[in-house]
Amino acid sequence: MREITTDVLVVGGGAAGLSAAAEAATAGAKVTVIESDLQLGGQLIKQTHKFFGSKDEYAGTRGYKIANILLDEIDQNKKNVEVLTNTTVTGYYIEDQMFTAMQGEEEYFRVKAKKAIVATGAQERLIPFPNNDMPGVYGAGAVQTLMNVYGVTPGKRVLMVGAGNIGLIVSYQLMQAGVEIAAIVEGASRIGGYWVHAAKVRRMGVPILLQHSILEAKGDKVVTGATICGVDDHFQPTCEQKEIDCDIICLAVGLTPTTELLFQAGCEMQFVPQLCGYVAARDRTMRTSHPDFWSAGDAMGIEEASAAMVEGRIAGHSAAASLGLPVKKENFDEYWKRLDHLRAGEVGEKIRAGIGKVMRDKWEGR
Amino acid sequence: MDLIKDHPVLDFKHNAKVEFTFDGSKMEGFEGEPIAMALHANGVRIYRETPEMKRPRGFFCAIGKCSSCFMVVDGTPNVRTCITPLKAGMKVETQHGKGKVPLASE
Amino acid sequence: MTDSEKLFNSGVLTEEKPGAVKPPKDLWESKKQGLVVVECPQRIPCNPCNTSCPTKAIKPFADINDTPEIDYEKCTGCALCVAVCPGLACFVVDLTFSPDKALFKLPYEMLPVPAKGDTVDCLGRTGEVVAKGTVEAVVEPKKDRTNVVHVSAPKEFADKIRAIRVVK
Numbered sequence: 001m002r003e004i005t006t007d008v009l010v011v012g013g014g015a016a017g018l019s020a021a022a023e024a025a026t027a028g029a030k031v032t033v034i035e036s037d038l039q040l041g042g043q044l045i046k047q048t049h050k051f052f053g054s055k056d057e058y059a060g061t062r063g064y065k066i067a068n069i070l071l072d073e074i075d076q077n078k079k080n081v082e083v084l085t086n087t088t089v090t091g092y093y094i095e096d097q098m099f100t101a102m103q104g105e106e107e108y109f110r111v112k113a114k115k116a117i118v119a120t121g122a123q124e125r126l127i128p129f130p131n132n133d134m135p136g137v138y139g140a141g142a143v144q145t146l147m148n149v150y151g152v153t154p155g156k157r158v159l160m161v162g163a164g165n166i167g168l169i170v171s172y173q174l175m176q177a178g179v180e181i182a183a184i185v186e187g188a189s190r191i192g193g194y195w196v197h198a199a200k201v202r203r204m205g206v207p208i209l210l211q212h213s214i215l216e217a218k219g220d221k222v223v224t225g226a227t228i229c230g231v232d233d234h235f236q237p238t239c240e241q242k243e244i245d246c247d248i249i250c251l252a253v254g255l256t257p258t259t260e261l262l263f264q265a266g267c268e269m270q271f272v273p274q275l276c277g278y279v280a281a282r283d284r285t286m287r288t289s290h291p292d293f294w295s296a297g298d299a300m301g302i303e304e305a306s307a308a309m310v311e312g313r314i315a316g317h318s319a320a321a322s323l324g325l326p327v328k329k330e331n332f333d334e335y336w337k338r339l340d341h342l343r344a345g346e347v348g349e350k351i352r353a354g355i356g357k358v359m360r361d362k363w364e365g366r
Numbered sequence: 367m368d369l370i371k372d373h374p375v376l377d378f379k380h381n382a383k384v385e386f387t388f389d390g391s392k393m394e395g396f397e398g399e400p401i402a403m404a405l406h407a408n409g410v411r412i413y414r415e416t417p418e419m420k421r422p423r424g425f426f427c428a429i430g431k432c433s434s435c436f437m438v439v440d441g442t443p444n445v446r447t448c449i450t451p452l453k454a455g456m457k458v459e460t461q462h463g464k465g466k467v468p469l470a471s472e
Numbered sequence: 473m474t475d476s477e478k479l480f481n482s483g484v485l486t487e488e489k490p491g492a493v494k495p496p497k498d499l500w501e502s503k504k505q506g507l508v509v510v511e512c513p514q515r516i517p518c519n520p521c522n523t524s525c526p527t528k529a530i531k532p533f534a535d536i537n538d539t540p541e542i543d544y545e546k547c548t549g550c551a552l553c554v555a556v557c558p559g560l561a562c563f564v565v566d567l568t569f570s571p572d573k574a575l576f577k578l579p580y581e582m583l584p585v586p587a588k589g590d591t592v593d594c595l596g597r598t599g600e601v602v603a604k605g606t607v608e609a610v611v612e613p614k615k616d617r618t619n620v621v622h623v624s625a626p627k628e629f630a631d632k633i634r635a636i637r638v639v640k
Contacts, residue, residue: 036429036430036449037429037430037449038398038399038400038449038451048375048376049558050520050556050557050558050616050618051558052516052517052518052558052559053517053518053519053536054517054518054519054523054536055523059518059519059520059523059558060520060524060556060558062375062616064376086449086450086451088430104450105442105445105446105450123427123429123431123432124427133416133421133423133434134421134422135411135412135413135422135423135424135425136411136424137426138425138426139426139427139428139432141427141428141429142425142426142427142428142429142448145403145428145429145448146403146406146425146428147370148376150378150396150399150400150403150407151369151370151373151376151378151380152367152368152369152370152403152406152407153368153369153370153407154406163482168483175582176373176374176375176581176582176583177370177373178370178583189473189478189481190481190482191481191482191483194514194516194559195483195512195513195514195516196483196511196512196514196516196558196559196560196561197483197559198482198483199483199484199485199511199559199560199561199597200483200559200560201483202482202483202484202597202598202599203595203596203597203598203599203634203635204582204595204599204635204637205595205598205599205600205637206599208482208483209482210478210481210482221411221412221422222411222412222422222424258431306517341517341535341536341537342517342536343517344517344535344536344537345515345516345517345537346514346515346516346537347514347515347516347517348517348537372583373583374581374582374583374585374617375581375617
């Protein structure tokens with residue numbers, strides 16, 4: 001089996017991974033980015049909306065353009081960066097300190113890395129309801145890929161399940177693609193995403209039904225409709241039911257961090273509800289309990305892409321420093337200042353509480 | 367193909383159009399774009415049938431993680447069609463059950 | 473929960489709140505080119521309205537999560553913030569447009585893009601058709617595909633109209 005070697009392996013070429021790669025490569029590290037998708041950019045390339053934050057997080061710039069900015073930065077250091085797309089890291093073997101990866105569906109190879117940055121992002125959650133496996137029930141990220149990356153019309157009329165930022169943003173994006181939104185249902189008594197994202201779709205006439213959920217997907221072989229119902233304060237269905245005519249049911253019911261590699265590396269993991277699943281304990285350099293493993297972005301807890309990019313910078317900075325490369329300490333402080341700002345608001349409260357549970361001052365035995 | 371013609375923000379650049387087959391029918395798609403997207407653009411919603419319950423499955427996560435879009439491509443089963451690039455002349459088939467891996471001798 | 477709270481929790485502004493305050497009446501009625509109406513009542517990490525404002529009418533943020541505060545004396549109704557705001561939460565309403573009509577400068581990121589002279593539906597905060605309006609201009613200040621549509625409509629709806637729909 002073929003084997004490649006690198007200084008810093010970055011697993012995942014999305015918001016966090018690209019930022020980490022750019023930072024480490026700028027410091028002079030030899031970086032290999034492995035991305036399972038056919039192109040780099042992760043979730044960024046699907047975002048048509050302008051980002052929040054400040055100038056430092058490219059506020060006011062549309063997500064897909066931010067991906068281009070990061071790719072340009074990587075291109076400036078291309079002598080230090082090798083990119084493998086359509087390649088999936090399939091495992092880490094702790095006894096040999098060896099990664100395995102698969103190019104396409106066929107060719108396996110080994111990767112030996114001095115340092116690894118796991119920026120594997122997240123995967124979509126599913127909620128249980130009859131026929132939730134029927135074609136036409138799609139993850140929100142998948143709908144974005146279909147319409148915003150490949151320009152394919154996802155359907156005619158969509159029921160959106162979930163009014164967090166993803167549900168709200170994807171609803172708006174569906175309207176931009178000419179698709180009608182039948183309704184957005186949200187189990188809680190208030191929207192979970194930014195209020196302004198909700199206002200944007202409300203004023204276009206989209207109903208947001210709070211304390212409502214999906215009861216069942218309807219259809220013979222593919223989705224032709226859905227039954228929705230009211231839910232009480234304990235998320236139990238009330239007798240209020242309604243039939244919705246739709247050919248797509250889009251699930252935006254949350255994400256969960258993708259952490260298999262961190263588990264395989266023996267990193268200290270902890271279930272943190274505020275970060276939406278099992279995440280690795282980390283220090284302020286985004287290093288895990290495994291001294292050669294860093295992680296950043298949604299893999300370390302579900303948060304906005306703007307925060308993922310800063311975390312990636314921190315991880316890349318620290319991994320490069322650990323190789324003995326010269327890095328600027330003031331950059332590290334600056335990155336933390338940005339993160340603190342991003343997390344300071346009411347929406348950041350949950351994140352702050354979650355991170356408080358997994359942040360370590362020092363590691364035992366190191 | 368059911369493509370977005372005009373978009374207020376995005377400009378879509380597609381690769382060259384190529385022909386492939388789905389369960390024997392000729393279809394068109396864009397070279398290098400995922401097989402699943404080409405099928406969706408051609409109106410195909412059912413990509414496989416589950417082994418036990420024979421339930422239809424289709425597109426779901428689009429990041430190569432959920433196994434919903436496994437199909438038989440050029441004789442190889444369990445191909446993640448959402449992240450496998452389309453090539454001219456590909457033979458794409460609905461996967462029934464677990465699929466059978468072709469042996470070298472076959 | 474009251475009906476008003478329910479509406480607000482689903483993204484509909486129902487009353488003035490910090491970050492969503494109406495301009496003072498007298499100044500608003502006399503200011504040529506209009507004044508900005510910001511509807512951003514939640515603390516989120518975002519500041520492009522402030523950093524893009526050429527006259528610093530949107531006051532500096534002590535913390536990036538602050539909701540915007542406006543010095544209406546300085547606002548010129550230029551609508552740059554309308555084009556820049558990632559939340560599409562800035563609108564300019566010019567009450568001096570004509571004796572009976574106000575001019576609304578609204579962000580628009582949909583298709584089709586209307587043309588000057590078109591009649592469009594003017595929508596309220598829940599998408600309800602409030603009035604018919606006439607498109608006076610369509611500009612794209614940042615050349616980034618966020619259009620700012622200038623539409624005139626009856627003045628009595630100054631506090632209602634926040635979006636348009638192009639009727640084919």
